Amino acid sequence: VRSALTRRELEGVRARDPSALEAFFEGQFDRVYGLVARLVHDRATAEDLTQDVFLRIHRAVHRLDPERDPWPWVATITYNVCRDHWSAAAERHGQRTVSLDDDAALAASLPDPAAGPESRLNALQRDRVVQEALLQLPEEGRVLVLFHDYGGLGHDEIAAMTGQSHAAVRQRYRRALARLGHLLRSVLG
Amino acid sequence: MIRDDELTLEERQVQDAIRRLPVLAADPSFRAAVRDRFRGAARRRAPWPRWALAATLLLVGVAGLLRLNAGAPWRVLATAGEGMITIDGAAVDVRDRANLERRVRPGARVTAGGTAELSLVSDGALVLVVTAGSEATLPAVPGRWLGRTVRATLAAGELRGVTGPAWAGARLAVAMPAAIAEVTGTTFAAIQSDEGSCVCVLDGRVTLAARGGAAALVAPGRRRVVATGGAARDEGLRPMERMKLLMLRDQAAALLGGARP
Numbered sequence: 001v002r003s004a005l006t007r008r009e010l011e012g013v014r015a016r017d018p019s020a021l022e023a024f025f026e027g028q029f030d031r032v033y034g035l036v037a038r039l040v041h042d043r044a045t046a047e048d049l050t051q052d053v054f055l056r057i058h059r060a061v062h063r064l065d066p067e068r069d070p071w072p073w074v075a076t077i078t079y080n081v082c083r084d085h086w087s088a089a090a091e092r093h094g095q096r097t098v099s100l101d102d103d104a105a106l107a108a109s110l111p112d113p114a115a116g117p118e119s120r121l122n123a124l125q126r127d128r129v130v131q132e133a134l135l136q137l138p139e140e141g142r143v144l145v146l147f148h149d150y151g152g153l154g155h156d157e158i159a160a161m162t163g164q165s166h167a168a169v170r171q172r173y174r175r176a177l178a179r180l181g182h183l184l185r186s187v188l189g
Numbered sequence: 190m191i192r193d194d195e196l197t198l199e200e201r202q203v204q205d206a207i208r209r210l211p212v213l214a215a216d217p218s219f220r221a222a223v224r225d226r227f228r229g230a231a232r233r234r235a236p237w238p239r240w241a242l243a244a245t246l247l248l249v250g251v252a253g254l255l256r257l258n259a260g261a262p263w264r265v266l267a268t269a270g271e272g273m274i275t276i277d278g279a280a281v282d283v284r285d286r287a288n289l290e291r292r293v294r295p296g297a298r299v300t301a302g303g304t305a306e307l308s309l310v311s312d313g314a315l316v317l318v319v320t321a322g323s324e325a326t327l328p329a330v331p332g333r334w335l336g337r338t339v340r341a342t343l344a345a346g347e348l349r350g351v352t353g354p355a356w357a358g359a360r361l362a363v364a365m366p367a368a369i370a371e372v373t374g375t376t377f378a379a380i381q382s383d384e385g386s387c388v389c390v391l392d393g394r395v396t397l398a399a400r401g402g403a404a405a406l407v408a409p410g411r412r413r414v415v416a417t418g419g420a421a422r423d424e425g426l427r428p429m430e431r432m433k434l435l436m437l438r439d440q441a442a443a444l445l446g447g448a449r450p
Contacts, residue, residue, distance in 0.1 A: 018228050037213040130206045149207040181199035188202040
């Protein structure tokens, strides 16, 4: 779902008109929060990061292009905030950011793929399992899948957002899907 | 975009599962707080109207220009004698130099009592001596480009002055009861005594105009007196006046630097 704001309203946002800002907020907040919450899956962290996203949006709103759908721009800010959060967390905990190119084994905390259809889960459980599987992905893979399939961004927009080539984004996206497929084999279809 | 037919069945199922994930809703109070801050920040940081911005820039520009234009401020060069110097009604012992320094300012009314004498300097521009028994108003310091004509008054006594290189093009008008002297680069003395208003010129250019009368040029080495009744006379410098002005010029030369304009 793309922005419902008109060009004129987006110009009002650029000019920091309070009513235009409020309309902009209403159009973007749920998507930002939803995406961040899926990416970090922790309410307090999601709230902190969402707050930071809107602070950065406000600081940079004069750079918003009223001719274009603002969502890719907002999504890029969201991505940057999450990336900074992960970098800081990795530094704090002496962790390294895991890449999809790495061959580290994913944790196997999900249902056994060999389990039969009778063990398939209801919708609520299924959502929880999908979320768990997402969290098993390295951050980069989570970003590629969630921004594309949950956030609605195209691979070209994700490539521009992450500074990777379009081909690399596609390749890594498919690799992430494959790993999720492996993890979710027991609950799919 | 990857076409669906490029994906395996399992990959398409994963896509579908991700796309069907419900939107996670934020706590309503958190959402409202962020919205209020987002709007409130806008209210606090609303850009200034163009006219206010232009006016502020203009004021800042004018203030900067005035600051750049300002000449070196008055400071106390030396004091001599004994007694009190009264500045704007505050009597200060002539030996209390720090106190004098604090009070000296353009337009200050200065009275030198007893044998007290106050020498002031505006670096590079002017040395001015308020001699004992004088009652004067200090001139402003000439600006670098604007406000190049400044004004002092002498009600009684004697002001002696020497101009320096930074004075070039500036003018000092010394208003006395019977006449006004106009100084444009010189070593001079303005004297107000019982005989009238007088100006003594060691070198440079000074004019003296009786109140309501025409200005007359006073040549170097000469003195001109305008009596209270308006009668004027021109005569040679007296030896004591010449000696005092020569001494002042020599003392000021090192301080002001360069040739006098």
